[in-house]
Amino acid sequence: MSSSEEKVAEMDFDGDFSLKGGIDDTVPPDDEQKPREESSEFALKMINSVKAMNSGELSHYEMVNSFSLADELKCLFMFMQALPHRPIVPMYPEAPFLFFKGVALPRSFDLTEEMAHDVETFMKGKNSEYFKELHLHDLEAYYLDAYESAVRIYNDMVEKTRASYISNVKQAKSQVIEISAAIICGLVVILALFGLS
Numbered sequence: 001m002s003s004s005e006e007k008v009a010e011m012d013f014d015g016d017f018s019l020k021g022g023i024d025d026t027v028p029p030d031d032e033q034k035p036r037e038e039s040s041e042f043a044l045k046m047i048n049s050v051k052a053m054n055s056g057e058l059s060h061y062e063m064v065n066s067f068s069l070a071d072e073l074k075c076l077f078m079f080m081q082a083l084p085h086r087p088i089v090p091m092y093p094e095a096p097f098l099f100f101k102g103v104a105l106p107r108s109f110d111l112t113e114e115m116a117h118d119v120e121t122f123m124k125g126k127n128s129e130y131f132k133e134l135h136l137h138d139l140e141a142y143y144l145d146a147y148e149s150a151v152r153i154y155n156d157m158v159e160k161t162r163a164s165y166i167s168n169v170k171q172a173k174s175q176v177i178e179i180s181a182a183i184i185c186g187l188v189v190i191l192a193l194f195g196l197s
Contacts, residue, residue, distance in 0.1 A: 039142050042072070043150035046079050050154070051108040053115070060119045070130055075143040077123055077131055082151050085113045087158045092169045100176055103168045106161045109154075 045066075053063040067076050087109055094102040124131050139147060 039146040040149055042075075042143075042146040043153060046076055046146070046150045047154050047157070049076075050080070050083065050111065053119075054110050055107045060115060060122060064119060064123055064126070070127070071140060071143050073123060073127060074130055074134055075139055075147050077120070077134065078136060078139065078147055079150050080116055080119055082147075083111055083116065083154065084158065085111055085116060087111075088162050088165055091166070092172055099179065101172065103165070103172050106165055109158050109161055 049058065049063045049066055052058045053060055058066075064073070064076070067073050088106055090105050092103040094104050096102050136144065136147070
């Protein structure tokens with residue numbers, strides 16, 4: 001090999017090495033990042049559909065029918081099975097009473113066991129072959145990512161909503177105690193005045 005050929009070979013090697021060293025391994029290439037973003041969109045679609053069903057904006061038929069692909073339905077089926085039933089327990093009247101306001105129970109996460117069962121039955125009746133012995137590892141990577149994201153996001157939303165509901169209930173209860181105490185004090189003063197006269 002001539003000295004000029006050796007120099008070219010060294011330059012090629014150096015060029016490859018510097019390229020490998022310069023790439024940040026933590027940043028996925030565009031072709032990997034795009035499906036991840038799309039799987040997040042699908043995760044949000046599942047979450048929003050279930051929330052709309054819980055709130056009564058969609059029937060369970062309409063919710064299921066908004067997903068058309070077999071893999072989407074499998075992912076939705078697994079997602080529905082992972083969701084908690086009635087995660088926020090009612091702790092205060094929703095309707096106003098006396099001079100007090102009620103505290104509305106957040107309906108968007110109020111998935112009942114009956115509704116989850118109805119969805120599962122409807123999905124199995126419509127496409128029973130999709131759901132025979134279905135397990136998480138049967139989902140493709142894209143849908144597995146979407147499933148994991150959706151479960152995590154939904155549970156985070158439930159926790160934040162529960163904390164907000166409990167805070168509202170505490171405020172309402174303290175208002176009841178304060179007003180009740182003021183009324184009792186007022187009655188005591190009135191009775192004392194009547195006793196003096």
